[in-house]
Amino acid sequence: MEQSLVEKKVLVANERLSVAQEQLDAAIQAYDANRPDIEAMKEASERLREARVCIDNIQQHIEATAEVVPSMRGCPACGKSIRAQATLCGHCWTKVNPQRA
Ligand SMILES: [Zn+2]
Known part of the structure; x- marks a missing residue:
């Protein structure tokens, strides 16, 4: 993976985290004890999962390149x-x- 791809992955992960935070904030604003917004929670959870996949990829890349860089x-x-x-x-x-x- 090129350095620019790593930067791109970081941006994608960051974007997913931002979206998840917005979705959670919106769900908190619209909180109704009688009807919790489970769909919003699922959406936010999915964005968090995507961000974790990106971060895992970055982590693997860092570990892989650490071996070849003297x-x-x-x-x-x-x-x-x-x-x-x-x-x-x-x-x-x-x-x-x-x-x-
Ligand atoms: Zn010398």
Whole structure:
């Protein structure tokens, strides 16, 4: 999944949460103890479910990409960002001890 797709999923999830909140607010405004608006509750519940699916997808994407993105550290000699597993700094060519991920 591309970064822009992640952003899109976040927007979709956010939109579903907003709709669910509006539906719940409307149901609260129109509350009638003799006739609770179960249909409105179902609608809001469905939007919340959709938002959770989006968030699950985003979570899976984050977990999947976390494995392929190498962890970084600062070079002890020049301080620039190098891979944790690097044995040689790509900036100043200082030999460094590789770190376990
Ligand atoms: Zn360096």
